[in-house]
Amino acid sequence: MLPQAPPNAPEHRTSTSERGAFCIAHCTCGWKGPARRSRERARQDATVHSTEA
Template sequence: MPQKDPPAPAPDFQNPPGPHPATTSEAGSFAYAHCPCGWRGPSRRSRDKARQDATAHAQQR
């Protein structure tokens, strides 16, 4: 009987490899950063601070 290769590990969708493409969105008068990995930054009145949150998250990886 031929041997089969072991199955590949399941992808980790919560922590994908490589850079995280964090972006910002707006909800009313607030902006927040979010990422496909599930991370979401706090709501901010300052769009600049939301962008800084996104940059900081991307650099943590």
């Protein structure tokens, strides 16, 4: 038997990165959020993504 991740628990590890005056949310699944003026907003995008995905 091969070790496998549970199918109903996909890995969505989000992080934010800053680009000049903007902040962008990223996810390990390849998702990328829109550029935001505040880190707070980018984090919100990441939270919404990881809860909706």
